[in-house]
Amino acid sequence: MNIAKVVVDVPASQTDRVYDYLIPAKLMDVLQPGMRVIVPFGNRRIMGFVLQISNRTEVDKLKEIQETMDLLPALTPELLDLGVWMGEQTLSFHITALQAMLPQAMKATYKKILVRTGDIPDELQSVFSKDNTALFEQFEQSGVSFAMLQQAIKAGQVELRYQVNSKETKKTVRMLDTKQTTEELQAELSNVNPRAMKQRALLEHFIEEPGPVAQKQLLSIYQTTASTLKPLLDAGILQAYDKEIMRDPYEDRKIEPTKPLELSDSQARALQPILKSILTEKHDVFLLHGVTGSGKTEVYLQAIQQVLDKGQEAIVLVPEIALTPQTVNRFKGRFGSDVAVLHSALSAGEKYDEWRKIQRKQVKVAVGARSAIFAPFENLGIIIIDEEHETSYKQEDHPKYHARDIAIFRGKYHHAPIVLGSATPSLESYARAEKGVYQMLELPERVNDASMPDYQIIDMRDELHAGNRSIFSRELLDQMKERICKKEQTVLFLNRRGYSTFVMCRDCGHTVECPHCDITLTYHRSSEQLKCHYCGYEEPVPHFCPSCESDTIRYFGTGTQKVEETLTQLLPEARVIRMDVDTTRRKGSHEKLLGAFGRGEADILLGTQMIAKGLDFERVTLVGVLAADSMLHLPDFRAAEKTFQLLTQVSGRAGRHALPGEVIIQTYSPEHYSVELAASGDYRPFFQTEMQTRRVFQYPPYYYLALLTISHQNQVKAMQTTQTIVQLLQKHLSDQVRILGPTPSPLARIKDRYRFQCMIKYKNEPNLRDVIRRILHYYEDARKKEDLQIHVDLQPYSLM
Ligand SMILES: Nc1ncnc2c1ncn2[C@@H]1O[C@H](COP(=O)(O)OP(=O)(O)OP(=O)(O)O)[C@@H](O)[C@H]1O
Ligand SMILES: [Zn+2]
Numbered sequence: 001m002n003i004a005k006v007v008v009d010v011p012a013s014q015t016d017r018v019y020d021y022l023i024p025a026k027l028m029d030v031l032q033p034g035m036r037v038i039v040p041f042g043n044r045r046i047m048g049f050v051l052q053i054s055n056r057t058e059v060d061k062l063k064e065i066q067e068t069m070d071l072l073p074a075l076t077p078e079l080l081d082l083g084v085w086m087g088e089q090t091l092s093f094h095i096t097a098l099q100a101m102l103p104q105a106m107k108a109t110y111k112k113i114l115v116r117t118g119d120i121p122d123e124l125q126s127v128f129s130k131d132n133t134a135l136f137e138q139f140e141q142s143g144v145s146f147a148m149l150q151q152a153i154k155a156g157q158v159e160l161r162y163q164v165n166s167k168e169t170k171k172t173v174r175m176l177d178t179k180q181t182t183e184e185l186q187a188e189l190s191n192v193n194p195r196a197m198k199q200r201a202l203l204e205h206f207i208e209e210p211g212p213v214a215q216k217q218l219l220s221i222y223q224t225t226a227s228t229l230k231p232l233l234d235a236g237i238l239q240a241y242d243k244e245i246m247r248d249p250y251e252d253r254k255i256e257p258t259k260p261l262e263l264s265d266s267q268a269r270a271l272q273p274i275l276k277s278i279l280t281e282k283h284d285v286f287l288l289h290g291v292t293g294s295g296k297t298e299v300y301l302q303a304i305q306q307v308l309d310k311g312q313e314a315i316v317l318v319p320e321i322a323l324t325p326q327t328v329n330r331f332k333g334r335f336g337s338d339v340a341v342l343h344s345a346l347s348a349g350e351k352y353d354e355w356r357k358i359q360r361k362q363v364k365v366a367v368g369a370r371s372a373i374f375a376p377f378e379n380l381g382i383i384i385i386d387e388e389h390e391t392s393y394k395q396e397d398h399p400k401y402h403a404r405d406i407a408i409f410r411g412k413y414h415h416a417p418i419v420l421g422s423a424t425p426s427l428e429s430y431a432r433a434e435k436g437v438y439q440m441l442e443l444p445e446r447v448n449d450a451s452m453p454d455y456q457i458i459d460m461r462d463e464l465h466a467g468n469r470s471i472f473s474r475e476l477l478d479q480m481k482e483r484i485c486k487k488e489q490t491v492l493f494l495n496r497r498g499y500s501t502f503v504m505c506r507d508c509g510h511t512v513e514c515p516h517c518d519i520t521l522t523y524h525r526s527s528e529q530l531k532c533h534y535c536g537y538e539e540p541v542p543h544f545c546p547s548c549e550s551d552t553i554r555y556f557g558t559g560t561q562k563v564e565e566t567l568t569q570l571l572p573e574a575r576v577i578r579m580d581v582d583t584t585r586r587k588g589s590h591e592k593l594l595g596a597f598g599r600g601e602a603d604i605l606l607g608t609q610m611i612a613k614g615l616d617f618e619r620v621t622l623v624g625v626l627a628a629d630s631m632l633h634l635p636d637f638r639a640a641e642k643t644f645q646l647l648t649q650v651s652g653r654a655g656r657h658a659l660p661g662e663v664i665i666q667t668y669s670p671e672h673y674s675v676e677l678a679a680s681g682d683y684r685p686f687f688q689t690e691m692q693t694r695r696v697f698q699y700p701p702y703y704y705l706a707l708l709t710i711s712h713q714n715q716v717k718a719m720q721t722t723q724t725i726v727q728l729l730q731k732h733l734s735d736q737v738r739i740l741g742p743t744p745s746p747l748a749r750i751k752d753r754y755r756f757q758c759m760i761k762y763k764n765e766p767n768l769r770d771v772i773r774r775i776l777h778y779y780e781d782a783r784k785k786e787d788l789q790i791h792v793d794l795q796p797y798s799l800m
C-alpha cells in the first residue's frame, strides 16, 4: 500500500481528476485518506487531498509525495464521498468541493506549529523548546518518525496548529508545575524561611495538590503576587510555562442554564415522529411548519437532547443574520459547553478553534450558518435547518451548493432525520411535504395562548393625497406615540433590498450611473460619495446635474439614517436604536445594541433585514414596516414569495408574550396578494395562489431551472457565444426542455463586462449536467485565453 490517490489544488478541467503518487517511507502507515499533502506537480509544489491509499497504479514512473500537511485527516470518509457528489451536482471541480468543507484558516497560507499539551515520549522531547512549542520544520529535521508524532497527536499529547498570521496569535495562560516529588518538596519546605508564609503556602499547595495550576489562579487563592513566586522559580523548584487555550468567544458571557419546558400539545405532537426517527435511525425529512412564536426552538432542543442521550451528534443551521447572541444562548443554555458555534463574525482563528472542537469530539452540537453543514461529526443523529426558506442557504460562489441538499446527503449517510423548520416554508419544501416526500409537522398556534398580532395595511398613496409627504403614515406615528406613553416598544423595519438611495435631477430626471456597470450609484451620506455596490467605483456627489446643469439634484430613496433623522424630528422624545451595516460593523456591536433594547434603554428599534428574525422581546407590541413592497418589482420569480416571507417574519416580532401585538404595513401595493395574505397571517392561501403563478409561468417547484451567464468585455462576443451555447443545448438536450435566451442579464454590465444569459427549464433531464460539462470543456481555451466567462447555476436563487 504505497500509492496515494490525490486530487490536486489546480482548479481546471484538465486537472480535475485523480493523480497517483508514491508514498515515501517516512509517511508509510502515517498517511490516511482525507489528509492533505504537498506534491510535486510540473515544476511546482502544490497541495492535494489524499482520497485513497492503494497498492495499484497504471502509471510507470511515479513522483513522491513531499510532505504531509495534516497528521489527522482533515476530512472524514463521509465528507470525501460528499466531495465527489457535490462536485458532480454543482458542476464544480472536485478540489473546489473539497476545499469548501474546511475552515478558512486551513486554506490560508500558514505556518505549522506543534504544541506540547501533555506528557510526551522522550524521543519527542528534543523537538520542543522551553515554551512547549516547535515549528514543524524542527520536527522534520529531528529525525523522529512521523508515526511517533502521529501517535502523540492521537493521544492528545501534542497538537498540530496552523498559525494563520501574526494577528491570529495563540491565546495562552501561564501555568505552574513542579518536577519534584512530594518528598522532595517537603524537604524544600523545611529549607524555606518560616517567616516567608506565602512562599510556604505555595509550596504546600503543590504538596497537597500535585499537578499544574494556572499562575493567576494560584496567586489569587493565596492572595499573593508574582514576587513570592520568583525565588521558587529561580531555585528551579517550580517551573512556569505557557499553555495554549482554545479561544472561546462566548466564554465571558454568563448564560443561564435552562431546563426542558413542558411542551404544549401541538409541540408534543410534532416532536413525537422526530423522536421515533431518531430512535429507529431512519432518514426522514420533516417540514416543521410553525407560526412565528409557536415554539419551534423548544422542539429542536428536545429532539437534540434525545440525540445526545443516544451518544450522537447534532447540527443546527441558522441563517447568518439570525445567529444572534439570543439564538446562540438558547442552545448554550441547554447544552452548555457541548456546543460549538460557527459564525462568520468570528475571526478565522476562532472559527478554526470551534471546528477543531468538533473534529476532536469535544463538542456534540454545532450551531452555525450555511457552512456549518460540513461540521466533521462522525456520528450524526439529526440535522436541523431553521428558517429553511432563507435563500442564504444557497452558496452563490463555487461550489454553488444548497445546504438543504447537503443535509439530505448527510442524513442518508448517517440514517438520521432532517428537520426543516419555518413559519413561511419555501414553496419547494411545502410542495414536497404536500406530496408526502417530506413529512409535514404543524404548530398552528403560538405558545402560552399568545394570539397572532393584528394587522393594518396602510396605502401610502392615500397618505400622499391627504397631504402627508412623510415616510410615516399618520396611523403609524400615532401608534408609536402611544407605545412611548405606555412604556412599550416598537420595532421599525425598513425593507432595503432592491431599494437604495440614489441621486436624481428633479428637472430632467437624470440619474447618475456607474461608468462600468449598468446600475445607478448609491448615495452614501457619511462620506458624501456616490458608490457602486457591484464594482466599488465611487465619485463625489455632484452639485449640478451632469446632464442639464440644473442645481435641483437631490437624493431619493430612504436609508435608515434618513428615517432616524425624520423620527427624531417628529418624535423628539423617542429613544431610537438604529441597526444597519453602519452601526454594527464593529465586533460585538450587534449584541450591544440588542442588549440595550432588551433592557428597555430605547423605545424604538429601527433596522433593516438584520432585525427581521430571531428577536424575542417581551415589551415589543408594535411592528411597523416601511416600504413593504420594495422587493416586488425586482426581476425575480421569487419576489412575491420573498415579500410574503419577510412581512410574516417581521410581523412575528410583535406580541410574542403577554402583551398583544399590532402590525402596521405601509405599502404602495396594498392589493398585491403577497402583502394582503401576509396580513391575514395565513400561509396556505398564499401557497395556493403562488403555486398557480408558478405553474402558469413554468417555474419551480413545477420546473427545475438552470441559469447560464456568459460575460465578456466585447458585447458582440458575449452575445454570439451565448447564441452558440443555446444552439448546442438545443441540439443535445431532449425536446422536453425549454431553453430561453440569449437575453441580456437584468444586470447587463458589471465591471465593464457585458452579460448575457440563457435559462433552461426542465422536469427530468438526466443528460443535463453532462451536456453542460461538455460545453464548458469546449470553451476551456477561450475562457483562459480570451477572458470569456461562463457561469453555471443549477439551482439559481439570484437571477440578476
Ligand atoms: N412549551 C413551552 N412552554 C412555555 N414557553 C415556551 C414553550 N415553548 C416555547 N416557549 C417560549 O415561547 C417563545 C417563542 O418560542 P420560539 O422563539 O421557539 O418560537 P419560534 O417558533 O421559533 O418563532 P419564530 O419563527 O418567530 O422564531 C420563546 O420565548 C420560548 O421560550
Ligand atoms: Zn460599478
Ligand SMILES: [Zn+2]
Residues within 6 Å of the ligand: 505, 506, 507, 508, 509, 510, 545, 546, 547, 548, 549, 550
Ligand atoms: Zn438634469
